[in-house]
Amino acid sequence: MTESVTRGPIKGAVENLTNNVINAEGLTKVFGEFRAVDAISFSVGAGEVFGFLGANGAGKTTAIKMLTGLLAPSSGNASVAGFDVYTGAEDIKRNIGYMSQRFSLYDDLTPLENIRFFGGIYGLRRKEIKEKGRALIDTLGLASVADVRLKALPLGWKQKLAFSVAVMHEPRIVFLDEPTGGVDPLTRRRFWEMIYESAERGLTVFVTTHYMDEAEYCDRVSIMVDGRIAALDTPLELQRQFGVGSMEELFIRLARAGKGGRHEE
């Protein structure tokens, strides 16, 4: 089973800094007294599947919002797809796809209508939307429900559709914020097969998750604790560095050391 989703080693993107599609330097967001994101620095290479982990409240969503142009940083620098987050937020938006943890397609529209709407506002031509829409429906096996409103479809189908819609305009990077919450392992596995197929074609995937088996699928993983990046490397290297047997063990050890972890106990 595992073979079907594992990939070869990272395609040298990390070493080649000029090829980075995300660069963050001391990126910080302060809400009043609270430092939600505290001077994080990292880079993500083109075509990489980058896992962005952290306990609830560690600052992941805030960091993603800054990188996608939804939230202005308090300080620090970051560029996404070659554009600065301060001055080029709208240019960034043209070059990224986004799928949020709150399922974000329209429940009262059909799959085809959702495809048409998002294709339309990303500026795809009518003919393109038609062709891509048909192809998408076929690959996702949604032909029988293409005209059924989304609210009637199972969550796993909706998530796959949301991912496909998020990458339909062929962005350079796609941000996935807990994309597989609430579905069974098999459905998650299929979802990750889609992620890999897109990464093979050169798409950079920036993904947050709470499932540690998914963390193992990533080329590199960062773990945020209390707004800081506590660890960042390939899953295997991280386990070796910290002397743990699994990503789950590592995650729990790091998260428990943070304030958020202590609060919960």
Added chain:
Amino acid sequence: MKAIGYLLQKEFLQIFRNRGMLPIIFLMPFIQLVILSNAATFDVKNVAFHLQDLDRTSLSRAFREQFTGSGWFLLTGESFAEGEAINQLVAGKADLVLVIPRDFEKELMSGAESRVQLVINAEDGFSAGVIQAYSNEIVQAFNRTLPAVLPGMQSGPAVREIVVKSSAWYNPELRYSDYMVPGILVILVTMVGLFLSGMNIVREKEIGTIDQINVTPLKRYQFITGKLLPFWIIGLGELTLGLLIARIGFDVPMLGSYPLIYLVAALYMLVVLGMGLLISTLTDSQQQAMFIAWFFMVIFTLMSGLFTSIESMPHWAQNMTMANPVRHFVDIMRRVMLKGAGIRDIALPLSILTADAALMLALALNRYRKVSN
């Protein structure tokens, strides 16, 4: 530009699929139009009338017949004990008590004057005023008949008096539906603009799709146009239906021009849509948006001159109504439909509406940002 088209397509699909919204858009306004236009009247009819005729002479009977025969008053009871009349008032069984004193005929016959007592229930000051006016009219009419009846006065010189003959212009039959329907149409259009537009955007916040929109390259003006245009169209559509009902159902005259009405309505919709958008940027849930919209709706309606006349408000309140868009649109509707006012006649309210529209849209645009939190 094409993006707006896709947004419009999506909005219309959603509006017409929302089973909770359709009745609000189409059914509720017309039920209101029909009910309010018929029920909201300033006419005071069939006033409950209690009589204490302590004199019981032919003259006092003639006097009371003036009241009962007027058509305004409905005799609900008669009594002879002093306190009884007040009991009737307190019990709510009478709104007018007429007390004819014991020596009514005798005093008049002797050439003196006689005083009758009118006690009016003034809980509702407006109706009380109307009742008093009716009563005065009856008493004066009765006074004019006295010379013919009273023997002592027959020899006196003929009394010349000034008779006021009034004729009502612009609404000659004094039909209240003519007066109410144009104003109620304004309320309908306002509801659509204020409630539906505000709630629509907040709904996207609630379900989280607003973030999905905000990470797209969709521009601010495109989003706002796509969001407001459907309700602008629906509002004008609603006005059209309303004008048809006014014409066919209520036979309200239309002396002015329809294009002028639509010009004003098109502008007016921008004011309310701007307000709706502004409310949506200030709130996080549909409930909050509803409450705020309702707050403004009540103030705007009560201070619009629709139900109560602005001239009888205190001075400060009159000044406040000058900024009220509902007041100006109600005013324009009545003037254009009933008086045939042209664009020059409505220049002042029209320019205030223009200023309101500019202000609202500027505030809303300034508040709406393509960012979260």
